[in-house]
Every structure is written in structure tokens, then in C-alpha cells.
Amino acid sequence: MSNKNFIPVLLLTVLPAAGLLHAQQSAATGSDASSSVKIDLPADSPVTLISYSMGQTRVTARGGAMVLDLDMSLTLRNNDSAARSVRDVMLLITAQEFTPGGKGSVARPSIDVPAGQNFTLPIKLRLIRPVQQANGPVRVQLDGVLFSDLSFYGPNRLNSQRAMTLWEVEAQRDRAYYKQILQAKGEDGLQKEVLNGMKKAAERPQLDVALSHTGRAVGSAAANFAADSTPAEKAHFAFLELPDAPVLAVQGQADIKGNEVRSPWIEVQNRDKDKKAVRYVEIGWVVKDKEGNEYLVGSVPGSGVSSRNTNGAAPNAVIQAGQRGTLEPDATLKFSRDGRPVAIDGMTGFVSQVEFADGKVWVPSRKDLNASPLLRSMSPSTEEQRLLDIYLKQGLNALVADLSKY
């Protein structure tokens, strides 16, 4: 065969194959874009979907992976028949074909939406999957709505009732605190307090955290933990005692190996003065690195704490007054900062949230938080974040006006 014939034949062979590949890619991206999101709100939901926009949603191929970027905005309306104001909303986000066993949520706390008014909720999401993996929709479902009277609606699959109630109680605490400052010290005093709050927020160091369940993590954190021949060190928690806390952290420990902390275990005692049973306890968790820097990294929660009583309390039981219970989340946490592992040298805990069996919650007071330099550096509530942002963007007058709204 001469060269004259060879090149056309080669082109005739290669071009259809390339076209076929391109067609496969285009088909995949087209189907991704059209069926990527399913929004599902219950028929009797007090919050209804008015509209949604897909914004700059796009699908791109990156190496051997497909990347789906969703930049959605949902417009919802408070259609509550009892005309209650909506204070918090949480949506459940799942993509089971991408991340089975994992889910996400997007919540909008610290809002005040009267009945009949609209509000928006942004969802900015990135999904990555291998090219050969099956595609599937992103499901957006309502998980909960919290009203101004702390009543709740929703399936509550993410325990959003507890989370949103705690946010709301913290928001009420911080609004009351800044209103009290305004009343007692005037606008200058309020400005000074706001600047202090902004300074604390700017100075607060942050760690990146990777979390996996100890019993399930076969290929990642847990496997690395087990493969490392360095023995884990049992480290004990030091506890800060808050005078008004209804629960006392008695003792606790965790396995520490380098930048990993595994299987934290904390014993608590119900010492509520009103003798109320406790359903949920959360211990704020501060870790110290080898250089002595301290980071508030999160919490050790105890949902359905195991009561250490003598009457055979089962898991999910509450801790009765005077009794002890244990918090034993099955987790491995790995800490890093700017991509470098942060070796853990010590841990401090404090009781940060308590939920009683009757649904009431307790959070530390501003007085408690201000009493300790360590706690002064803890994360502000979502409401405090919002108030500081109003001052930053719109000035003192706007902040004063917002505080006077409710």
C-alpha cells in the first residue's frame, strides 16, 4: 500500500473512533446536567419551594474523573398555617451514587422570616466521581424547620431539631448579650465589644480535620493508624469546669498517635439542680500541639449516652440525676494545618451543650465563656457571626437597628 493510500485509511479509522469517544463524553455530560438535582419537600411542609436557579452549574471532565459543580439557589416561602416566624431551616443533601454512607446538609440559622415571606438558601456543591462510575442525582430534602417559639417541623433525620434548637438558644444568648451592652454602655461600648469579638475571631487558629469511623475505616485513617508500628499513647483529658453546667465531665481519655486521635472516651455525671434527666451531652474539645498552641477543634458528643447505672439502662437511655454515663463515639480524627500534620500533645474538654429529656437545652453563658481565656477563643455562635458581619459591612448604626428588631 502506498503512502498515498495509507494516510486516508488511517484517518478513516482514527476519526470515527475519536468521534465515538467524544459522543460518549458529551452524552454523559448532557445527562449529568439535566438530571443532576431532585428537590423533594413534604406535601405538608410549612416551607414551600417557590423557585430555584441552577446558576453556573457545569460538568467538566478532569483526567479520569467527572466534576459536577452545582451553584444553586432555592427560594422558599414561609407558608406556616400558624403564622409562626421561621428561625432556622436545614436541608438534607444526598448523592448516594457518589458517596454512599455520607451525606451533607445546608442550613440557614439566625433568620427571622414572618409567615408569607420568601427567603433564599444557597447550595454550592461539587461532586467528583470516576468516569466509569454510574451517575446519579443529588437529592435535596427538607430535614427540619425551627420556628421562633422553638417548635419544630421535619423528618429530623440529621437530628436537626437538636442542632437548630441549640443554635437558636445560642443566638438568643448572644443577641441578649449585645443588647445588654448597648443598653448599659451605649453605642461606644457596643462598638468596643464588637471590635473585641472581631479581634478574637481573627486570632482564632483553625485546624483542618479528617474524620472517619474507627470500625469502618479500612483503607484510610484507621488502616494507617493500625499499620503504623508506633504504639498509641493513652492521653487523658483535662477538664474545665463551668460552675453552672448541669453535667460534670469526670474523666476521659483517647489514643493519640502523632496527629491522630482515636476512640475518645469521656465519663460524665448528671448534676442538674432541677433533677432533670439528660438525653445528650457534648464536650467541647480543645487540642494542644507540641508548640503549645491550642485549637478548639470541635466536640465529643454523647447522643444516647450509655448510663452507668445499676438498673440495666440500655443504650439510648438518658442519664438520670446523679448518675454517670459515658460518651464513646467511634471515630478517628486526623489534624493538619496548611497541609502539614499537627502532632497532638494534650487535650482539654468542657461541657458545651446539654439536652434534657424534655427537649430543653443548656449552653454556657457569656459569663462562663468570658471567665476562661481558653473559652474566650471558642467559635462565636452563628448569630454573633452575623452581627459582626453587619458591623463590618454596614456600620454601627445598622447593627443597632438590627438589635432593636426583636
Add this chain to the structure above:
Amino acid sequence: MNTHPSETDLALLAGGDCGRLRSFILNRHVARCGDCRDTVASFGELRSETLELAESNVLPEADWSGLAGEMRANIRLGLAAGECVAAAPARILPVSWKPRLAMGAACVLLLTGVGIFLHGLLPNDNPTGVVHAATTAESNSTGVQVTYGASSMTLMNHGDVAGDQTVSSDGAIRASYVDGDTGTVTVTSVYVE
């Protein structure tokens, strides 16, 4: 043509059973070669005699049993001779560029590669690594992310105020940020079951 054609070719030429090109070549040789011209003439005469005999329905008597015995003897002789003769060395063909063969091989390779790639695009119920993959949650500067094998879902921060993030050791990581346009707070969380 440097050598004489075979008797078979000349016989076929005499009977008019050669192809056109072959007949042309053989006739050119026969025209210049007296021996072959005589051979062709003899084949022609024999053919004419045979045809005459066939037309007169008179065939010479043949010793069919003798012919059969002679054929069997020849076959045995051929087999015995074949066993005595060693296998001849295989002829080594000179290696040369074969464009058709190369094109064919290239096409087969290309189509095989395309087939493997397209097979990879098909939905796979059990992608590699799924059995042993663990679901993990992570927080970083872009947001909070849940990862399963090579797949991940990230809820991005998109406020202009740095998000605050906390991890709950029961399997949740949470980040909060203030939306720069509306001044409202959004809390994104990922959970590991």
C-alpha cells in the same frame, strides 16, 4: 521466457484450456521454439485421435486390474520414500515492509484500545476499591467534604467571610460562613454514617 513451459501447460494450450494471458505468453514461446511447437502438435494429434475414438464408440481394451495394482505399488513406494527423506529445511523468507499487514495490526490495536476505554465508560455496579473504601469527612479551606473511594461531595464555602468549622466525633463536620451579599449565615455540614 528463459525456460520451456511444462508439458501440462503445453497440453492445456493444445486443448485450448489456458487463460488468455497464459495462452498469449505460451503462443509467443511456441512460435519461436520448435521443440515445444512439436510437443503442442503431438498433443493436438492425440486429442484428435481420442475424439475420433470417442465418436466411433470404440475404445481399446485396457487391463484395469493391472493398472490398479500398478497404482497401489506406486503409492507404497511414495510413502516409503517419504519416510526415508529427511524434512527439508524451511525456507526463510526475507523480511520486508508489509504496509497492509501493518495497517491491519494498527487498526486491531486501535479498536481494542477503544473497546477497553468504552467498556470503562459503562456503568459499573462494583467499581474498583468500593468493597474496602471507607467514607471519611474532611474540612479544609474550600469547605466540608465527604469522600468515598475516588468519589466525593464537597459543600463549598462561598461567603466572603472565612468560615468557622467544628468537628463532632460522632461523624459530622460543620462549617459556617456569612454570605457576603445578603449578610446571612449559612451552615454546611457533612456526615459519615
